[in-house]
Amino acid sequence: MLNLLSGFVEELRRAGLPVSLTEHLDAAEAVHHIPIEDREALKYALGATLIKSSSHWHAFETTFDIYFARGLGSGEDGSGDGTESEDGEGGQQRPDGQGQQGGGGASDQMTPEELAAMLFQALLERNQSLMRMVARQAVTRFAGIEKGRPVGGTYYLYRTLRNLELDRVLERLIAQARGERPDADDMSALDQRLLGDEYRGRVDQMRKAVEDEIRRRLVEDRGAQALAKSVRKPLPEDLDVMHATRDELATLQRALQPLSRKLAVRLARRRRHRRRGPLDFRATVRRSLSTGGVPVEPRFRHPRPAKPEIMVVADISGSVASFARFTLHLVYAIQSQFSKVRSFVFVDGIDEVTRFFEQVDDPAEAVARINSEADVVWVDGHSDYGHALSVFYDRWAGEISNRTSVLILGDARNNYHATEDWVLAEIRRKARHLYWLNPEPRDYWGSGDSVVGAYGAHCDRVVECRTLRQLEKFVGDLE
Amino acid sequence: MTTDPLGLGDIGPPRFESVPAVREGLADVGYLADEGIAGVVYLADRLAKPVLVEGPAGTGKTQLAKSVADLTGSRLIRLQCYEGLDESKALYEWNYRKQLLRIQAGQVLEGVAAAEPDHHTPTWAELEEDIFSEEFLLTRPLLEAIRAKEPVVLLIDEVDRVELETEALLLEILSEYQVSIPELGTVKATTLPMVFLTSNNTRELSEALKRRCLYLHIDYPDIERERAIIRSRVPGITDELADQVARIVRSLRTIELRKLPSVSETLDWARTLVILGITSIDAAAAKDSLHILLKYQSDIERAAKELLSASD
Numbered sequence: 001m002l003n004l005l006s007g008f009v010e011e012l013r014r015a016g017l018p019v020s021l022t023e024h025l026d027a028a029e030a031v032h033h034i035p036i037e038d039r040e041a042l043k044y045a046l047g048a049t050l051i052k053s054s055s056h057w058h059a060f061e062t063t064f065d066i067y068f069a070r071g072l073g074s075g076e077d078g079s080g081d082g083t084e085s086e087d088g089e090g091g092q093q094r095p096d097g098q099g100q101q102g103g104g105g106a107s108d109q110m111t112p113e114e115l116a117a118m119l120f121q122a123l124l125e126r127n128q129s130l131m132r133m134v135a136r137q138a139v140t141r142f143a144g145i146e147k148g149r150p151v152g153g154t155y156y157l158y159r160t161l162r163n164l165e166l167d168r169v170l171e172r173l174i175a176q177a178r179g180e181r182p183d184a185d186d187m188s189a190l191d192q193r194l195l196g197d198e199y200r201g202r203v204d205q206m207r208k209a210v211e212d213e214i215r216r217r218l219v220e221d222r223g224a225q226a227l228a229k230s231v232r233k234p235l236p237e238d239l240d241v242m243h244a245t246r247d248e249l250a251t252l253q254r255a256l257q258p259l260s261r262k263l264a265v266r267l268a269r270r271r272r273h274r275r276r277g278p279l280d281f282r283a284t285v286r287r288s289l290s291t292g293g294v295p296v297e298p299r300f301r302h303p304r305p306a307k308p309e310i311m312v313v314a315d316i317s318g319s320v321a322s323f324a325r326f327t328l329h330l331v332y333a334i335q336s337q338f339s340k341v342r343s344f345v346f347v348d349g350i351d352e353v354t355r356f357f358e359q360v361d362d363p364a365e366a367v368a369r370i371n372s373e374a375d376v377v378w379v380d381g382h383s384d385y386g387h388a389l390s391v392f393y394d395r396w397a398g399e400i401s402n403r404t405s406v407l408i409l410g411d412a413r414n415n416y417h418a419t420e421d422w423v424l425a426e427i428r429r430k431a432r433h434l435y436w437l438n439p440e441p442r443d444y445w446g447s448g449d450s451v452v453g454a455y456g457a458h459c460d461r462v463v464e465c466r467t468l469r470q471l472e473k474f475v476g477d478l479e
Numbered sequence: 480m481t482t483d484p485l486g487l488g489d490i491g492p493p494r495f496e497s498v499p500a501v502r503e504g505l506a507d508v509g510y511l512a513d514e515g516i517a518g519v520v521y522l523a524d525r526l527a528k529p530v531l532v533e534g535p536a537g538t539g540k541t542q543l544a545k546s547v548a549d550l551t552g553s554r555l556i557r558l559q560c561y562e563g564l565d566e567s568k569a570l571y572e573w574n575y576r577k578q579l580l581r582i583q584a585g586q587v588l589e590g591v592a593a594a595e596p597d598h599h600t601p602t603w604a605e606l607e608e609d610i611f612s613e614e615f616l617l618t619r620p621l622l623e624a625i626r627a628k629e630p631v632v633l634l635i636d637e638v639d640r641v642e643l644e645t646e647a648l649l650l651e652i653l654s655e656y657q658v659s660i661p662e663l664g665t666v667k668a669t670t671l672p673m674v675f676l677t678s679n680n681t682r683e684l685s686e687a688l689k690r691r692c693l694y695l696h697i698d699y700p701d702i703e704r705e706r707a708i709i710r711s712r713v714p715g716i717t718d719e720l721a722d723q724v725a726r727i728v729r730s731l732r733t734i735e736l737r738k739l740p741s742v743s744e745t746l747d748w749a750r751t752l753v754i755l756g757i758t759s760i761d762a763a764a765a766k767d768s769l770h771i772l773l774k775y776q777s778d779i780e781r782a783a784k785e786l787l788s789a790s791d
Contacts, residue, residue, distance in 0.1 A: 018686070020686075020690055022690055023690060026526065026528070026693075029526055030522050030525075030526060033521070033522060033525040033526070034498065034518065034521075034522070040514050040518075041498055041514065041518050044514060044515040044518040044519060045518060045519075045522055047515070047694070048515075048518070048519045048522060048530075048693040048694050048695055049522075049693060049694075051694060052531070052689035052690070052692075052694045053683075053689075053694075054533060054534075054680070054696040057696065189762065189786070189787055190727070190760075190761070190762050190765060190786055190787055193730055193785075193786050194723075194726045194727065194730055197726070197729065197730045197733060198726065201702075201729075290576060291575055291576055291579055292579055292583070294579065296575045296579075297575075
């Protein structure tokens, strides 16, 4: 067990989770206190000792499922049923015609129609063990697993699910459930929605059962360590914003929300807690009366720092589209924390978008409105940093004061237009700080039409900002 | 398992028999725990480790500590964290006024006693020892929890509100169950308290703090548990209504809202419905009372649009 645990911890570390030695020891200690055969208890015990952040839970769960797969080594004949606690009750509920035979072994000859009927039955009754059995069948039949291939199983999953046609099953389930109700014809929208959500939840369970089954087989085939390597994914904070898939972006957006709040809180906190203000003589003397005139506790005035002014200038052209969405959410977060934030977006023209963020209290809506309403295209809708910056200078440079921090977000791919980098020199002269956040890997800087070098010369700092972690570090290093 | 990784000496008899026992016990005092929660509470006792509880607001983080105190018959000592919390509010403080009074009284008595023939003037060392004794110590929650003779549960609430530097104050308590007072020495716990820290995740806690704790993330409950919670916490609710409430709330949580309805808001809603005498929620009833579940106008509008208007 301890060896298995060490392997597991090693894999967590390889996946980027910070697991310290003490935490490893704690886990080893915790394992002694729980019944080892209880998989759920083991999962929570390891989770509580090894994982210290909810955003890491998903990565932990994936690795856990691989290393401590359900019913591992039970073979494909269904004899694994004996190890699963709920299966006792499940056996009795099998639909007619299936009888009591042990698991899927005897039903290898099941026709697709029978399988579909069983799937329907399982979902209708929400019968977990039946779902697992269907999953086992479906994977055998449809996934076409080739032994020894170093893959993570995404394709097998896709193939199996496509054949199960869960969407159509869902429709049929809802239709049937609706038919059973007496008030079928005049069901309110609310009831319909509730019914739909109920069955959608069950179908998700089914999907998960299939996923588990595929994973179990892959582990059997190639061993836990090899599989873990194939499915290893970057943690949310290490995800590359530029190349994230749509699903990953959704995860990122969810991760960004608490993070941007954290960043904003940290910025605000920094400001408030830099130091104590000067001694408040009057309050100190007054306070000292209670200690017989001895000033035991000096009182201080609250510091009154000047309000920082922030101007954010973001590239929202196609080349940085996903980065732009990400930064707009960030701008929103910053704007909700500080009173004096002005935001601008550009492609080859530039427009102020502060008003969009002020009017609505939902970031997604603000982003949508910016994309549709902001006037950012001047000629052809390809990035022209030179033009955008010089317009920015003409129209708004007068409002930059020595308390203003200017943040520019973009990849500085200028399509070989003039750079007009004198604008940045001017801004730098007027503003308190000038930062450039570049979503491209540092290695690509200066290649092709990237002119980040020319601009960077005038900035206080140019930072690579592709992941949440880098963004967090940038904010942490401020001042 | 006789090894003791923390060097804490005897960690005392187990408070709980097994994970299911924790779960049942908590259910008896009105807290419906899931497997994960019960498991971590059990481990916290066996490993003598504090538990760091995180999760969305209103999912029963604070309540968990209270219920564990109830269950074990311990006193609950609560430290509410806030920005600017310092040593003198969290750990201990010397009672300056009383010390000053003691010195002044000493001077007066001295004046009287000086007339006596066999008078002994107290030395500085004696005086110092005197005014830095326990009599002049004001205990604050953390020290109180350590010094308590009876079993206690220490709840450090919303620990993410203190500054990063202040977190360091907690480290000695969390790992060694002791407090060092320069003038007095080290106070060690006689009975180890169970410690719960809650955090709303407004900032990342330090690695040092996290390392010393077991981590428990309490998420929104699944539908069965939520239904059971509603039934146990809302008197007079029918099973049908509880089921409906739980299902509506589950659907609401799948919509993208600024603030998802928490368990406590669900309970408020269920209570309101019971008081209003509603036995079955229809669209009108839902619409009129959505503001109890959701706290932003834009959320209410979106929820009404998604849930109550004609299906997609």
